[in-house]
Amino acid sequence: MEKTILDGVWRCGYTRDAAKVPCFDHAYAVPGCLDAEPGMFGRQGYACFKRDVVIGGMVELSLVAGLHSVVYWDGAEVGRSVLGWSREEYVFDAGSEGRHELVVVCDNVLDPTDNKELALPTADFYFYTGIFDHVTIRRVVPGQVSRVAVLPLNEKTGEVLVKLEWDKGAKPKELEVSFDYGKTRKMATAAEFTTKVPRFKVWSLEHPNLHTITVNGVTARFGIRTVRTSKRQVLLNGKPVKLIGYNRHESHPEFGAATPEALIANDLLMIKRQGCNFIRGSHYTQREFMLDMADEIGLLVWDETLAWGCSEEQIADKSYKERNCDQVERMVRQSINHPSVIIWGFLNECATQVKPAVPFVRRLNKICKKLDPTRLTSYASKMGTGDVCHGETDICALNMYPGWYGDTCEPDCWDDIRKFLRIFPAFFREKYPDMPYLISESGVAAISGCHDGEFVRWSEEYQAKYVQNVLDEVLTNDDYCGLAIWQFCDAKTYVWNPRHTQRPRGFNNKGVVNEYRIPKMAWNAVTERLKKR
Numbered sequence: 001m002e003k004t005i006l007d008g009v010w011r012c013g014y015t016r017d018a019a020k021v022p023c024f025d026h027a028y029a030v031p032g033c034l035d036a037e038p039g040m041f042g043r044q045g046y047a048c049f050k051r052d053v054v055i056g057g058m059v060e061l062s063l064v065a066g067l068h069s070v071v072y073w074d075g076a077e078v079g080r081s082v083l084g085w086s087r088e089e090y091v092f093d094a095g096s097e098g099r100h101e102l103v104v105v106c107d108n109v110l111d112p113t114d115n116k117e118l119a120l121p122t123a124d125f126y127f128y129t130g131i132f133d134h135v136t137i138r139r140v141v142p143g144q145v146s147r148v149a150v151l152p153l154n155e156k157t158g159e160v161l162v163k164l165e166w167d168k169g170a171k172p173k174e175l176e177v178s179f180d181y182g183k184t185r186k187m188a189t190a191a192e193f194t195t196k197v198p199r200f201k202v203w204s205l206e207h208p209n210l211h212t213i214t215v216n217g218v219t220a221r222f223g224i225r226t227v228r229t230s231k232r233q234v235l236l237n238g239k240p241v242k243l244i245g246y247n248r249h250e251s252h253p254e255f256g257a258a259t260p261e262a263l264i265a266n267d268l269l270m271i272k273r274q275g276c277n278f279i280r281g282s283h284y285t286q287r288e289f290m291l292d293m294a295d296e297i298g299l300l301v302w303d304e305t306l307a308w309g310c311s312e313e314q315i316a317d318k319s320y321k322e323r324n325c326d327q328v329e330r331m332v333r334q335s336i337n338h339p340s341v342i343i344w345g346f347l348n349e350c351a352t353q354v355k356p357a358v359p360f361v362r363r364l365n366k367i368c369k370k371l372d373p374t375r376l377t378s379y380a381s382k383m384g385t386g387d388v389c390h391g392e393t394d395i396c397a398l399n400m401y402p403g404w405y406g407d408t409c410e411p412d413c414w415d416d417i418r419k420f421l422r423i424f425p426a427f428f429r430e431k432y433p434d435m436p437y438l439i440s441e442s443g444v445a446a447i448s449g450c451h452d453g454e455f456v457r458w459s460e461e462y463q464a465k466y467v468q469n470v471l472d473e474v475l476t477n478d479d480y481c482g483l484a485i486w487q488f489c490d491a492k493t494y495v496w497n498p499r500h501t502q503r504p505r506g507f508n509n510k511g512v513v514n515e516y517r518i519p520k521m522a523w524n525a526v527t528e529r530l531k532k533r
């Protein structure tokens, strides 16, 4: 199955006026976000992309376009999406062999009153618009294997579950299966089967060994490792691992969400070399390259869907719930082969303190478990002891900002801040004695270059001291299975956010490196503490 990559120079245009769509007044890069161009930032609008494609017959076009997108082929609509970071695969008849026009219109126009909307301008990160990742097209051939998913079942025997999909209209006559480009074995056609990988090596943080499977000419890469929880711990290949790392946004002032792959590689290498082992992919499904890189260098990932701060009203909205279920399904399909992904996440800081949230969380959890019983699930809560959904997933994840928001603690009272972090596991211990607790977010903002000392908010010193304390608490407290510091790098956010007075420069400044990846003192504090582990 050959895929043609359609990246490169496309004709483009950006307009704030819906009546002027589509417009193509200049050229730009795909992948690319048009509002990352100088002078465009923050101007909600429509990003239009156009190019010619030479092909014909039934095809599958695959792309990740945000925040909303509509795709036209020779002027006729062939697909639309409201799921932002989910990869869409549109199957349609491309017509006769020859040259055709492909147009993608994306927008980031948000309606704050629309309950179905996954993204609201009250969210604390900026929704860029454009094509975020590679665009590919392939011919659809009935019976051709189109997807190979591999779920590792046992790291001691190398047993895996293989799930196949093929293009509709016919069944493959038989299957030709090989591992690591070795000997091919013929098998009767089946949508799924278990088998043992010959001469397998286990994937681990220290030795991220990878394997390939080829079925009827389609190759997928995977790793053999298991993940489960036991007595408040996360076990990787049967051994406890404390998850330590960062929340990371796919964001850069010059590229928006369409960050270049070398930048992603640099970010992940920085994090790995610092001694961390974990990234929470906040707050949307991760790009394939990011996960390939994590697989390759040995990092663990929490992949999640977009649902930032949804309200009680949204939780009651049928369409909102359907969109979330749809997103979760796509995420699992998209990321299933990556051994780095150990947690499926959904619903960041949503109204999980109300009872109607329980069946919703249960439903999202069930979708993950049905498609992939081998990984853990979680959602990041800010509801503290008031959360009523904790029993529904595998890990209890808490976002906590004592000493920064609200009146939980005085800003520079390190002992109080640390005591605060101990409240939640202690509170839930009786109800969920074996559940692992993870701090899914904690951090404070510092303006790069501000050195007003450790008792002054916004200073690098204060942030360093804060992060040092939270990290030390998690490393020394057996109640916690891990920490994702908020956040790796400063990232653009909405300036009309209700919290905008706390977002100088239009950035969420809680990065331990700034938006150009220049380390702040907190970065060095983490490095030093991890050296002492």
Ligand code: ADA
Pocket (backbone or CB within 6 Å): 124, 125, 283, 348, 349, 382, 399, 441, 486, 508, 510
């Ligand atoms: C929340 C949220 C993050 C970010 C953070 C902060 O916990 O999940 O996206 O907004 O707070 O900086 O306050």
